[in-house]
Amino acid sequence: xxxxxxxxxxxxxxxxxxxxxxxxxxxxxxxxxxxxxxxxxxxxxxxxxxxxxxxxxxxxxxxxxxxxxxxxxxxxxxxxxxxxxxxxxxxxxxxxxxxxxxxxxxxxxxxxxxxxxxxxxxxxxxxxxxxxxxxxxxxxxxxxxxxxxxxxxxxxxxxxxxxxxxxxxxxxxxxxxxxxxxxxxxxxxxxxxxxxxxxxxxxxxxxxxxxxxxxxxxx
Amino acid sequence: xxxxxxxxxxxxxxxxxxxxxxxxxxxxxxxxxxxxxxxxxxxxxxxxxxxxxxxxxxxxxxxxxxxxxxxxxxxxxxxxxxxxxxxxxxxxxxxxxxxxxxxxxxxxxxxxxxxxxxxxxxxxxxxxxxxxxxxxxxxxxxxxxxxxxxxxxxxxxxxxxxxxxxxxxxxxxxxxxxxxxxxxxxxxxxxxxxxxxxxxxxxxxxxxxxxxxxxxxxxxxxxxxxxxxxxx
Numbered sequence: 001x002x003x004x005x006x007x008x009x010x011x012x013x014x015x016x017x018x019x020x021x022x023x024x025x026x027x028x029x030x031x032x033x034x035x036x037x038x039x040x041x042x043x044x045x046x047x048x049x050x051x052x053x054x055x056x057x058x059x060x061x062x063x064x065x066x067x068x069x070x071x072x073x074x075x076x077x078x079x080x081x082x083x084x085x086x087x088x089x090x091x092x093x094x095x096x097x098x099x100x101x102x103x104x105x106x107x108x109x110x111x112x113x114x115x116x117x118x119x120x121x122x123x124x125x126x127x128x129x130x131x132x133x134x135x136x137x138x139x140x141x142x143x144x145x146x147x148x149x150x151x152x153x154x155x156x157x158x159x160x161x162x163x164x165x166x167x168x169x170x171x172x173x174x175x176x177x178x179x180x181x182x183x184x185x186x187x188x189x190x191x192x193x194x195x196x197x198x199x200x201x202x203x204x205x206x207x208x209x210x211x212x213x214x215x216x217x218x219x
Numbered sequence: 220x221x222x223x224x225x226x227x228x229x230x231x232x233x234x235x236x237x238x239x240x241x242x243x244x245x246x247x248x249x250x251x252x253x254x255x256x257x258x259x260x261x262x263x264x265x266x267x268x269x270x271x272x273x274x275x276x277x278x279x280x281x282x283x284x285x286x287x288x289x290x291x292x293x294x295x296x297x298x299x300x301x302x303x304x305x306x307x308x309x310x311x312x313x314x315x316x317x318x319x320x321x322x323x324x325x326x327x328x329x330x331x332x333x334x335x336x337x338x339x340x341x342x343x344x345x346x347x348x349x350x351x352x353x354x355x356x357x358x359x360x361x362x363x364x365x366x367x368x369x370x371x372x373x374x375x376x377x378x379x380x381x382x383x384x385x386x387x388x389x390x391x392x393x394x395x396x397x398x399x400x401x402x403x404x405x406x407x408x409x410x411x412x413x414x415x416x417x418x419x420x421x422x423x424x425x426x427x428x429x430x431x432x433x434x435x436x437x438x439x440x441x442x443x444x445x446x447x448x449x450x451x
Contacts, residue, residue, distance in 0.1 A: 047319065048245040049389045056448045064248065064440035065376070065388035071246040071299075072446035082388055084395040084423075085245070085271070086327040089320030093338065112343075123307065123316075124298035130346060131320030134339035165343035 001194045002174040003217075008142055010035040010219055012101055012172050015140060016042050023047065023092065023132060025102030026070040028142040032101055043077075045097055047088050047128040052080030069128065089128070093135045100136040102129060104143050104168075106158040109206035110184040111168040113141065114160035126163060133164030145173035145203050152205035154178070154186055176200045177217065178208075185209040190217045222382040222432045223411070227257045230405045230431045234263055234370055237290075241326065241366075241397040242270040242280065243373040246443045249390030250279050251374040253407045253435045259286055267291040269368055271322060271393050273303045278441050284312070293366070295319035299443065318346060321363050323396055328365035330399025330428070335364045371401025374435070375424075378408035379415075382429030383422045391423065398428045407435040 003011065009031035016022065016032075020042045024030050033044060033055075044053040046068040053068060054075035062073040076082075091097055106114040113133055116126040133139055147153055154171065171178045177190040185207040188200060193216050201208050224230045231254055234240065244250030255274075258266075259282050266289050273292055274281035283289050284302050291313035297303050306312035317325070318340040328336055337360035341347050351362040373394040376387035384406055386394055398404045411434040 046389075048248070049392050056446045058450055059447045062442060062445055062447060063388065064442050065390040067246065067248050067389055067442075067444070069245075071248070071443040073442060073444070074446075076388075082386075082391055084386075084391050085319065085323035085393050086396050089323055093320060093340070123304070123314075125294060125296035125316045126318055126346075127296035128319040130318035130344060131338075131340040134342060162344045 001192065003192045004174070006031055007219055008172055008174060011177065011217055012140055012142055013037060015099070016040055017098070018042070020098040021045055021051065021096065022099045022101070023097050025100070025129070027103040029101040029103060030070065032142070045088070045091060046074070047092065047132070049083050049085060049088050050074070050076060050080060051083070051091070052077040054080070089131050092128070092131055095135060095137055097136060099138045099140065100132045101140045101142055102132065104141045104153065105147070106153050106155055106160050107141050107168050107171055108155050108158045109180065109186055111166040111180045112158050113163050113168050114158040115163050117161045119161065129163050133167045136167070139168050140170045140172060141168050142172055145175040152203055154204045154206045156206045175203060181209065187211070188214050190215055192217055193219070220426065221380050222426060222429055223380045224431045224433050226433055227253045227407065230254065230407070230433050231257045231261065233403065234258065234261070236263055237265040238369040239267040239269065241368040241371040241401055242268060243392065243394030243397045244270065244272070244279070245389065245392035246272050247274065247279050247441050249374050249386065249392050249394055250274070251372045251405070251407050252438055254372045254405060255279060255282060258283060258288065262286065262288065264288050265290045267293065269293040269326070269366060271295050271319060273297045273300050275299055275443065276302050278439070291315065293317065293322070295322050323393060325363055325366040326393065326396035326400045329367040330396060333365060335362050337361065338363055367400050367402065369402055371397040371404040373398045373404065373406050375406055375408045377410045377412060377417065378406055378432050379412050379417050379426070380432070381414050382406060382426030382432050383417055384408070384424040384429065385417060385421055386423050395424045398424050403430045404428055405430070406432045408432060409435060409438060
């Protein structure tokens with residue numbers, strides 16, 4: 001069975017390490033906050049200007065002056081801090097944030113990522129994505145393996161305008177966990193429960209590297 | 220030094236057609252609502268607006284777009300605005316999309332007297348086209364230039380008569396850097412107090428960066444994505 005979005009988030013949450021500051025993008029990445037493993041303490045940064053972002057507020061407790069980068073109402077944890085946009089991106093560019101999780105429309109086997117523009121169709125802007133992918137040491141992409149037309153999103157080369165080059169380290173999809181290795185290629189690390197290596201190979205347009213037995217994910 | 224003007228009309232009186240204006244805010248959070256309404260009323264045209272977002276169709280900078288008052292937008296993210304998309308795709312509106320961190324730093328640099336800086340953001344993408352590339356510590360960076368504006372319009376939670384400002388929550392966002400980068404900076408505040416009432420330790424932006432301050436009225440503070448959880 002391929003994973004659903006919550007299960008993708010749950011698998012990514014296993015990557016979290018105690019004491020990390022983490023930036024979560026919009027969509028599946030946001031769900032990662034719901035699955036922090038027990039005994040691990042992390043702090044979430046949102047690039048519009050908060051460190052120590054908490055869960056959504058209860059109905060009636062929303063504050064227009066307290067939102068995340070997806071413009072959703074949020075709360076602040078004890079120990080949270082607010083800051084301006086320049087300081088926020090100093091944290092990001094200065095590599096003070098240990099992990100960035102974001103979605104993508106395409107990822108290439110050398111770690112390029114495209115997620116901000118479809119020429120002639122969708123031009124919303126890159127927001128903070130270009131700063132995040134250019135600066136973060138540790139970037140995990142959370143996405144479906146194929147797009148809505150059923151085409152692979154893991155490619156030898158991205159066809160859409162790039163957000164960043166050679167920056168993605170790991171990809172977690174509904175089918176697999178893959179690492180992008182030096183010299184190019186998606187090295188298959190884990191399969192979704194019940195999904196075969198052949199299914200993953202068929203669904204991957206870019207170079208998939210398979211070495212030895214590939215274990216199933218443990219969720 | 221007293222920076223107080225009576226009202227939004229007086230604060231915005233010097234804004235003319237064709238000017239470049241920075242407007243603080245992220246989405247609809249921390250936007251100068253009173254001044255935007257005044258610009259709509261004045262009908263000032265051919266504006267170049269520097270703002271992270273472009274509001275929504277019927278609020279924020281979306282109001283100026285509806286009125287065809289904006290010639291060019293410099294932003295990082297402009298989703299959630301159909302009129303914006305229509306004007307951009309039809310070529311009526313010039314749009315310069317730049318990475319959010321670069322936008323923030325370009326404003327900060329403009330206010331801080333730094334003409335340009337190198338950043339890794341956008342290297343290898345269309346953002347880098349025509350820009351100088353240099354390698355530092357083995358990593359390529361692109362040269363980004365500072366931004367300044369004829370007017371910067373910011374919104375703060377509290378301000379005193381000397382123009383010292385305190386922001387609230389994530390409504391701070393781009394407001395401080397833009398306040399620094401305006402040749403003339405207008406601050407509208409929810410609470411205008413006398414000098415001495417604000418603790419100097421708590422001030423986010425010093426009055427030196429503010430030329431006009433006024434007590435704002437009727438803040439709507441609209442929420443773009445109201446998201447809540449249920450009590451379990």
